[in-house]
Structures are given as structure tokens and as C-alpha cells.
Amino acid sequence: MSQLSSKHVIGIEHLTVDDIQLILETAQQFKEIINRPIKKVPTLRDITIANLFFENSTRTRISFELAQKRLSADIINFSSSSSSVKKGETLLDTVNNILSMKVDMIVMRHASPGAAHYLSERIDAHIVNAGDGTHEHPTQALLDAYSMQEKIGDLKGKKIAIIGDIMHSRVALSNIFCLKKLGAEVTLCGPPTLIPKHIEKLGVNISHNVDETLKWCDVANILRIQLERQNTKYFSSLREYALYFGVNRKRLEKLEKEIVIMHPGPINRGVEITSDVADSEHSIILNQVENGVAIRMAVMYLLVNKQA
Amino acid sequence: MSDNQFLNGKQIQLTIERLSREVIESFDFTNTVIVGVQPRGSLLAEKIHAKIEQLTNQKIFFGKIDTTFHRDDFRRGKSLNAKATEIDFPIENKNVLLIDDVLYTGRTIRAAMDALLSFGRPTRIELLVLIDRRFNRELPIQPDFIGKSIDTIENINVEVNWAKNNDEENEVIFVHE
Numbered sequence: 001m002s003q004l005s006s007k008h009v010i011g012i013e014h015l016t017v018d019d020i021q022l023i024l025e026t027a028q029q030f031k032e033i034i035n036r037p038i039k040k041v042p043t044l045r046d047i048t049i050a051n052l053f054f055e056n057s058t059r060t061r062i063s064f065e066l067a068q069k070r071l072s073a074d075i076i077n078f079s080s081s082s083s084s085v086k087k088g089e090t091l092l093d094t095v096n097n098i099l100s101m102k103v104d105m106i107v108m109r110h111a112s113p114g115a116a117h118y119l120s121e122r123i124d125a126h127i128v129n130a131g132d133g134t135h136e137h138p139t140q141a142l143l144d145a146y147s148m149q150e151k152i153g154d155l156k157g158k159k160i161a162i163i164g165d166i167m168h169s170r171v172a173l174s175n176i177f178c179l180k181k182l183g184a185e186v187t188l189c190g191p192p193t194l195i196p197k198h199i200e201k202l203g204v205n206i207s208h209n210v211d212e213t214l215k216w217c218d219v220a221n222i223l224r225i226q227l228e229r230q231n232t233k234y235f236s237s238l239r240e241y242a243l244y245f246g247v248n249r250k251r252l253e254k255l256e257k258e259i260v261i262m263h264p265g266p267i268n269r270g271v272e273i274t275s276d277v278a279d280s281e282h283s284i285i286l287n288q289v290e291n292g293v294a295i296r297m298a299v300m301y302l303l304v305n306k307q308a
Numbered sequence: 309m310s311d312n313q314f315l316n317g318k319q320i321q322l323t324i325e326r327l328s329r330e331v332i333e334s335f336d337f338t339n340t341v342i343v344g345v346q347p348r349g350s351l352l353a354e355k356i357h358a359k360i361e362q363l364t365n366q367k368i369f370f371g372k373i374d375t376t377f378h379r380d381d382f383r384r385g386k387s388l389n390a391k392a393t394e395i396d397f398p399i400e401n402k403n404v405l406l407i408d409d410v411l412y413t414g415r416t417i418r419a420a421m422d423a424l425l426s427f428g429r430p431t432r433i434e435l436l437v438l439i440d441r442r443f444n445r446e447l448p449i450q451p452d453f454i455g456k457s458i459d460t461i462e463n464i465n466v467e468v469n470w471a472k473n474n475d476e477e478n479e480v481i482f483v484h485e
Binding site: 002026028029032033036037038039040041042043071301304305 | 383391423
């Protein structure tokens with residue numbers, strides 16, 4: 001196994017277990033490279049990659065861009081706020097115009113679920129989904145799995161809790177697919193209004209009690225309350241949410257064991273997680289960011305490799 | 309001994325022994341590190357490193373380098389699987405003894421030197437190979453220490469097989485493509 005099964009990385013749902021393992025193993029080598037005195041390799045020297053961000057992003061965009069630069073790819077950046085999308089151009093037209101300038105790979109973030117899949121059926125270049133609405137965010141799930149493995153070893157049989165706004169989170173869905181494929185047990189925890197109906201069909205446990213969930217798990221991946229996607233009130237106030245579901249030091253001190261704390265960022269400090277937890281020695285939040293570059297290098301490297 | 313065998317375990321051991329002594333002759337090892345090219349060159353490098361440490365009775369830095377991300381044949385046929393690079397010492401101003409099992413076109417060594425330079429600027433790099441396939445070079449690269457030279461035609465591959473535990477079972481063979 002040295003090739004991905006797919007030409008695109010649209011979602012974890014469509015990757016095989018072998019694909020996931022291959023990406024995680026390859027990322028290991030790239031992590032070594034980005035810690036060298038000279039962090040750049042010439043691997044993608046003649047490849048052009050377009051980063052299309054139709055939705056805001058800091059971490060993911062910088063991480064992808066850095067990964068591309070470390071691989072020596074040529075890159076063009078596009079953000080919808082300063083482009084012809086504002087003049088009414090369709091997604092397909094925008095992308096086709098960019099492709100006719102000879103681009104090999106598209107990294108796209110879009111507010112509509114399925115946008116990356118839609119493109120992959122219509123164009124020839126490799127597509128990497130950098131988040132499509134509330135659907136999937138595959139590279140985040142891969143870097144989360146990598147960071148967990150780095151901390152606690154093989155994930156088979158490990159207990160992972162995903163706490164917070166499951167309903168609006170593409171990170172949650174990608175994480176569920178990825179963790180299940182790697183053999184972990186997953187519990188989702190949050191207020192009933194923020195947990196989608198029927199999600200237990202994906203083979204996950206549901207809990208509404210954060211203390212019990214923390215007691216159960218080896219790793220707690222805490223998600224942001226996505227206020228920008230919530231057009232109705234799902235809970236009475238942020239204060240109430242923090243009181244019932246916020247992870248704070250007092251809750252962790254009640255546990256008889258140490259658990260690993262993760263957060264995909266950006267953090268609402270004092271809402272889903274308090275600063276003393278986010279900045280504690282149990283938190284691997286900044287490791288996640290570092291590993292993100294290595295994972296994205298691995299994904300793009302393997303996609304180009306697939307062409308061979 | 310099968311007809312496609314070129315060197316058997318005993319012969320390989322003798323060659324390694326001789327190469328180690330040759331290397332000791334030209335390096336003082338106060339400022340020299342040994343680096344094997346992944347995946348197969350590092351197995352040979354491990355043996356030579358152990359031998360030299362034993363003969364000189366001193367600790368010598370040893371590392372492995374993977375060339376995958378520096379290769380020029382990426383996207384030109386075969387898919388490449390990266391192995392670990394382990395160089396946890398500085399190579400700035402060091403003499404580097406680079407070791408691979410078979411030298412053929414020279415492209416792997418070119419990539420290995422490129423990869424090495426991301427760890428600093430060595431004073432010099434010298435190349436040791438177990439098998440030198442002469443007259444097949446595509447780049448101006450020549451080894452400084454040679455186990456055995458062979459003249460082969462293009463559609464014959466030379467493979468070094470390292471047995472798991474028993475050095476007697478190591479062998480160098482010809483494989484028809």
C-alpha cells in the first residue's frame with residue numbers, strides 16, 4: 001500500500017482504513033522534515049495549487065499554505081470577499097477559469113455541504129476539501145487522529161469524547177468517521193438541541209452529562225459553539241452552556257485519571273473550555289496545529305503521487 | 309549456490325570487513341558521521357558502523373536518510389513510499405560517510421546529498437557502496453569506497469538481500485526484469 005484509493009480527499013467517509021493509515025504514516029515523515037533546520041523539500045516543485053476559501057479561515061488556510069510552501073509547490077490564493085463571486089459568478093465557472101490557467105490541485109473551503117464533491121465530479125484536478133459547511137473537514141480529523149495517536153498510541157479500543165456543538169460541526173462528523181475506522185469508541189456529548197437526531201446510527205454513544213463523559217474518556221475533543229451557524233437559540237445563554245457543558249479545571253480535578261484535552265480552534269475561552277484547561281499540560285491544542293501542517297503535506301503529497 | 313548469486317553471506321562479510329578497514333585508514337573519526345541511505349543502504353551502514361566502532365573503540369554518530377521527497381522521478385512512473393529519516397546530530401562542518409548498497413544511475417545518491425544538505429553544510433561527503441554497477445551512471449557521481457564492481461546490462465537488476473538474523477544467509481543476486 002503506497003497509494004491512496006482516491007484522486008480526491010473530499011471526506012473521511014470515502015477513505016479506506018488503509019488510506020487513513022497511509023496518510024498518518026506519511027505525515028510522520030513530514031513532521032520530521034518540518035522540524036529540520038531547513039524545513040523545505042523540493043517534492044511538489046512543478047505542481048500548482050489553488051487555495052479557494054469561500055468562507056473565512058485562519059488556521060486551516062495558513063496551515064495549507066505553509067504545507068504547500070514546505071513542499072515547494074506554486075500556490076495561488078483566492079478569497080471570495082475580494083473576487084468576482086461577489087459579481088454573481090457560479091462556483092463551477094470560477095473554478096474552471098482558475099483551472100484553465102493550468103492548476104493541478106484545488107484546496108477548497110465552502111459554506112455549502114457537498115461543494116467539494118460537486119466539483120470533484122465536474123473537473124479534472126485533485127480536490128482537497130478544507131471544510132464544506134456542516135458536512136466534513138477531513139484534514140482536521142486526520143490531524144486530530146494523528147495527535148491522539150502521538151499522545152496515547154494506537155486508537156483501537158480507546159475512548160474518545162467529542163463535546164460541544166455536534167450539530168453544526170464538520171469537525172465532529174469527520175472525527176466520528178475517522179475514529180470509528182481506526183477502531184476507537186466514540187461518545188458525543190452536548191445539549192440535546194445540539195446533537196443531531198439519528199446520529200447514533202453511525203455507531204456512537206450519546207451523553208448529555210459532561211462529568212460522566214469526562215470520567216469515561218481517554219481523550220476529550222472539545223468543539224466550539226458555532227454561533228455563526230446558529231439562527232435559532234439552541235440553549236438559553238452562553239453562561240448556562242458554560243455552566244453545564246464547559247470543561248474547566250474543577251471538572252478535571254474530580255477525575256481520578258488524566259485525560260488528553262483537544263480543541264480544533266478557534267477557542268471561545270470561558271465558554272466550551274476555560275483558559276486554565278486550554279493552556280494546561282494536558283492540552284495538546286498547539287500540537288494539533290503543528291501536526292496539521294504535516295498531515296496536509298502528507299495528503300497533498302499522496303494525491304500527487306496517486307497520479308503516477 | 310544458485311546461478312544468479314553473485315556474493316554469498318561469507319563473501320559479503322569479508323567485503324564489509326575490508327571496507328571498514330579502508331574507511332578507518334582515511335578518516336580519523338573525531339569529526340566523522342556515518343549516514344545510511346534508506347531503506348536498504350541503512351542496513352549495510354548499520355553493519356559497517358558497528359564494525360568500525362568495534363575496530364576503533366570509539367562512539368561514532370550514525371543516522372539514516374530517506375530520499376523520497378528529494379527524488380527527481382516523483383510522478384514519473386512508480387509511487388514512492390517514504391521511510392524514516394533519523395539524523396539527530398548536527399552535520400555542519402562534519403565529514404559524512406554516506407553508505408548505500410547498490411550504486412546504479414546515481415540518482416538516489418544525488419537525492420540523498422540534497423536531503424543531507426537540509427541538515428547543514430558538511431565539510432565533505434564521501435560515498436561507500438557494496439556494489440558498484442559501472443558504466444550505468446546517468447549523473448557524474450562516483451563512489452570513494454567500493455565493495456565489488458559489476459558490469460551489467462540494463463534489464464538485469466542487482467539486489468542485496470539482508471537476512472533477518474543470520475549474516476551467513478545474506479546474498480547479492482541478479483534478477484532479470
